[in-house]
Amino acid sequence: MADFTTRDPRHPDFWDERFNRNFTPWDKGAVPHDLQRFVEAAARPLACLIPGCGNGYEAAYLAQAGWPVVAIDFSPAAVQSAKAAIGEWGKYVLEADFFTYQPGQMLDLIYERAFFCALPPEIRPAIVMRWAALLPAGATLAGYFFFDDTDGASKKGPPFTIHSAEFAKLMFPFFELLEEHAVSDSLPVFAGKEYWQVWQRKAV
Ligand SMILES: C[S@@+](CC[C@H](N)C(=O)[O-])C[C@H]1O[C@@H](n2cnc3c(N)ncnc32)[C@H](O)[C@@H]1O
Numbered sequence: 564m565a566d567f568t569t570r571d572p573r574h575p576d577f578w579d580e581r582f583n584r585n586f587t588p589w590d591k592g593a594v595p596h597d598l599q600r601f602v603e604a605a606a607r608p609l610a611c612l613i614p615g616c617g618n619g620y621e622a623a624y625l626a627q628a629g630w631p632v633v634a635i636d637f638s639p640a641a642v643q644s645a646k647a648a649i650g651e652w653g654k655y656v657l658e659a660d661f662f663t664y665q666p667g668q669m670l671d672l673i674y675e676r677a678f679f680c681a682l683p684p685e686i687r688p689a690i691v692m693r694w695a696a697l698l699p700a701g702a703t704l705a706g707y708f709f710f711d712d713t714d715g716a717s718k719k720g721p722p723f724t725i726h727s728a729e730f731a732k733l734m735f736p737f738f739e740l741l742e743e744h745a746v747s748d749s750l751p752v753f754a755g756k757e758y759w760q761v762w763q764r765k766a767v
Pocket residue numbers: 572573575578579589590591614615616617618619635636637638641659660661662676677678681682721
């Protein structure tokens with residue numbers, strides 16, 4: 564890690580450098596179980612946005628399941644890597660910044676994995692506000708969150724942990740928690756601290 568030249572994960576060059584050097588310890592190389600379970604249980608296909616998609620395996624999975632999906636990443640190297648990783652489904656991956664991207668359709672779902680925890684604590688309120696702005700009342704935010712309820716929020720990362728109560732405090736003005744459980748198929752970097760959660764956008 565020491566010889567990377569970029570240090571600020573708020574900038575695309577940080578992620579470009581890591582994708583270009585094939586340093587991607589967060590990359591599962593597969594679709595995580597809880598997302599599969601969520602999709603299999605859904606009553607209908609949901610229009611989904613995947614912010615900070617990295618290699619975008621989930622975009623390929625959702626598109627194959629017939630779900631309308633757009634996956635975005637602001638790192639050109641990540642987008643290039645995704646297009647190589649998921650082949651024909653790469654057409655659903657766009658280079659775009661989560662904070663300015665405007666979806667072309669009404670969203671039913673935002674899928675989260677290793678995006679929130681990739682960015683430093685001072686960005687968290689802005690991420691939650693953007694999730695809230697992108698989702699209409701009743702829509703869903705579902706995915707994976709990286710909690711540490713012993714030490715609380717880590718100042719060092721990525722990945723940055725957050726205390727689950729602090730995360731809930733950020734979320735409660737906009738979202739209601741519908742489901743939560745510990746994750747059984749975590750990668751080593753997230754093991755023991757990864758939780759699946761499903762949140763519903765409140766009508767506020
Ligand atoms: C730790 S990686 C996770 C990638 C993927 N979600 C996964 O689970 O493998 C974080 C990703 O978020 C992307 N990212 C960070 N800030 C972003 C932003 N403002 N807009 C879009 N993508 C962003 C990075 O380029 C990087 O690919």
